[in-house]
Amino acid sequence: MRTVDVRAAKERAQELVFGRWSSADWAFNFDGLLVSAQAANRQRQAYTQLFRSGAVELFSAGHEFSTQHGPRAVGGLYVTDDVRNAIRVGLQAARSVGAAGGTLVSASVSGVDGLLFSLGTITDLTASYRADRDQLALNEQWIENTGEVNLDTVARPILDVLWQSFGLESCLCYNDVGQFDPQARFR
Template sequence: MIPKPIDRISKEDIDALVENGVAESKTLEYKESLPGNSDEDKKEFLGDASSFANAAGGDIVYGMKGKRDGNGKSAGTPEKAGGLPGINPDQEILRLEKILSNGVAPRIPGVHFQAINGFPQGPVIVLRIPKSWNSPHMVIFKNRSRFYSRASNGKEQLDVDQIRAAFALSESVGEKIRRFRDERIARIVAGETPLPMAHPTKVVLHVFPIESADPSVRIDVKEHFDEIRNPRYRPIFSHGLSWRYNFDGVLTYYNNTDSDCHSYLQVFRNRVLETAGPLSADQKQFGFPEDKLIEYVKSYLQLLKAIGANPPFVILLTLIGVKGLTKSYEPAMHSYFEASPIDRDPLMLPDVLAEDFDVKVETVLRPLFDMVWQACGWERSMNYNGNGEWTGGR
């Protein structure tokens, strides 16, 4: 895989593959031309894409001519980056996306194409397929079903034992994410936050790249320090930020006083994000600003993009210190309604999935918002209309 976010790959990066003789591998493959529209071409394309998703992920570079040995067999190294002649890259990308969408089950999340211009015959197109944690993905085409994975010399069909192992691995990922969240919330409830937090009523948000369940995923936090401390990615409900390295990675925070942290954002070394901040509350009610939560989640997805994370992302929301309280909401038309207090603490909401960086966050978070309102006796969040569309309220 080319070691860059796909939208930052340049002509120079493609040229460097040729100049340095970078060989094909488990995570990199070269193709001189795009898949055609024949059934055989489509099957080959679907097999290639699903094999990367079922293994470690990787890039397919289209428009790259490979070297041949004396017998005419591929040597696995690039000869030149000539590009793809006579194509409309946008149309071709849409065509390939449609083939992928209809030909693999379950759908592979987080797939990206990038067209790169400046080559003699036309653009080079890079297809990036992330390692999938919803694997194994099966090719479903013309009444044929096949599972593929990736080896150093190309794709291979999985046997029964390998398929069974792939399903078991997929199930264990969810367990790892839930266990991480449980351990972190237990620490926060016990007061073991990165900095002391005096406010008893809190919201805790985790954004967990599914690839981060792999213990081998680690970043050099020094390389990403400037992105992490960018004011665009402030801790939740904050008006500024300070920053420092810590044992877990990088911490940004906003203090009320020298001894009281208002909110913080912890960026772990495996790219998992944790942010915690106060919810306004009195003896009966607490505030729950859904509009702000939506905006913060949007910013954190962009932070993950900036530090090289790949989608999809699991989003987990927890409310602490809300037992016996109800959500503040008192419009005149509902003055007759007596809300119910929340009956547990912490209130740990189920996870939801953001499949890409540009998802409609208000749609992704709606089930969680509904559950908070339902915990207080309401039918649903009143910040969405009857069709489930966000109305921009608080």
């Protein structure tokens, strides 16, 4: 069984950062290398765990917000961006450590029961949808070769299921030709 040299990976720890991290810390642990970040208010947390086997786990929390007089919500565009970036970083990490063969990519979103999926700004919840359960285990995508796959070929089906879980037909962050372009629809 091939193992990843986590000491060498530490030198490239910044490549394991995804989302809106302003800074990151790293630590060796039993599983391998952990790269993590936590916002000053402790409400946003994220980490990337690079396992010695070459597997990669990415986690992000803290997308929930509430307005002064409004309902609790989750920023749909923020969650979408984080899931897509996590997939991107995971694929890049697999390539950089020389992971060969097939790769299974999956995502889940937890703690969203009753939250609105906001498609507007934090104060504009006029176009929002609710999840029908607390734990969303999104569909898995099998990749034959991580070196040859297009990010959105993997991410779009997962993001479509995310948005469908909140009652929308598909992820609205893709334009008419299938390119990820959230600014095209949400300006």
